[in-house]
Amino acid sequence: MNILVCISNVPDTTTRIKYSADMKAVDYSGVQWIINPWDELALTRAIELKEAHPALVQKITVITAGGADADPTLRKALACGADDAIRVDAAGGDSLFTATQLAHAVKGEPFDVILCGIESSDYNGSAVGGMLAELLDYNSVSAVSSLNLDGNSIKVTREIDGGKQSIETSAPVVLIVQKGIAINPRIPSMRGIMTARTKPLKVVAATAAAPGSKVVGYQAPPQKSACKMIDPENIDELVHLLHTEARVI
């Protein structure tokens, strides 16, 4: 079984977002880039499964669509324990553009399980995983919070509206994963970092694809007014304010 983990290269989640002067673009200068947190959990689970089932899971590949500036993030994924990496040389674009690039690189390749994080922490789109599944014409299961292998059977838990379900499916499948899939993200060891330098990182040329949407501009979110402090000896004041001022109770 070969597992593919889709990686989005995103600004560190603690980054303060800055913009170009015309507010039409994000200013990425000085930004630290990381593996999207959900993708990092997906990769962690893939590594755990390979360790638990060495005879079953042959290879873990990571893939991203982006420019050469995404290579350090792929190297980090290799240092965590992925075996090889693919970068589709296609920067920018929306979810449809990105999914088309990934599908182009993956089509015909022998990946049995494709893992995607449920969203990226930059555009919060929750789109690429499902689009990739549709472009490849694979089954997909979304909101997956646990993944186990039982021979060739793939068992997952998914969140549904108002509960959760245990699901059985088979390869090839795209699993769109969320919180719970792994608990602590895998951190690269010193040995991992050393070996990552020599692991294969293949660059695939982009395919012609039209995006379905484009960013028009950005705004900073409205500033919150100052927090009103309330005496802990006078909780009735809080109740009163929530009722008469905020009108939420």
Add this chain to the structure above:
Amino acid sequence: MSVLVYIENRNGKFKKSTYELVSYGKRLANGLGGSVTLLSIGKVAEDELKNLGAYGAGTILSAETDVPLDDRAYASLIAAAAQNSGATLVVMAHNVTGKALAPRVAVRLNAGLVSAVNGLPVSYQPFVVSKKAFSGKSLMQAEITTDIKVITLSQNTAGIETFAGNAAVETMDASAVTSGITVLSTEVQTGKILLSEADVVVSGGRGMRSADNWEPLEELAGVLGAATACSRPVSDEGWRPHHEHVGQTGKVVAPNLYFALGISGAIQHLAGISSSKVIVAVNKDPEAPIFSAADYGIVGDLQTVLPKMTEAFRKFKSGN
């Protein structure tokens, strides 16, 4: 320029969020100068469907099937309904189901998708919508450039409007639908208010000190009719289940009232609560970053403040 809205039932019933979505679809259709068609998949009684007329539903396609939610199968039905009704805009809720289906529908229709849209479009021509980006740290405007467009609506951002009119229910054949997955078991949360739907959320952080201290928090939630939630360290420690984790990698919530109890307010937590209308924070550290995100704050020890809060809200509720 017609609009197709995919509506989801739970055990044959619709929720408040569906009314918001239907009424949103009607307003979009008015803005585009067209009509709105709804698609319901699963088994829903005709009366329950017809009730949606009050929220602007015109034609309702009812695709009855026993096949449980299967991303590929359901997406193919939605895409077919869009094509048959000549829809140029497909609308879904930005919830677990909408996130699963909208991307597949978009590919099938060769459509651009913008998800988690806030309320009505900024403009219809060109079609520009507003949404949060960078987990609430930025607002973004995006234009969908394709002929057919797909959007998902962030819950609680459009509000509910009512309309005069009746809904006509039509049957859509779903007999050919098959599933590529097998559901082994389903576990439904019962007796509790769901976090994703709650108007009030009471959330605890590391300041709660241990898993054993949750009873007073649950008591407050009970008095307020609130859902319970927690911060990431709490779910990582196993004090509370993962589905209660609110924050960047957990759930994003948008209640009217959010209580952050013993939560310091790391930026990742704020990403999950920034859409709350009002935030109340209790923390023993007056410098805690949560106070810069909160509307009302109390500096104090939860052991003493929490029971007092419960009492004060109980008194208020019984007086109303």
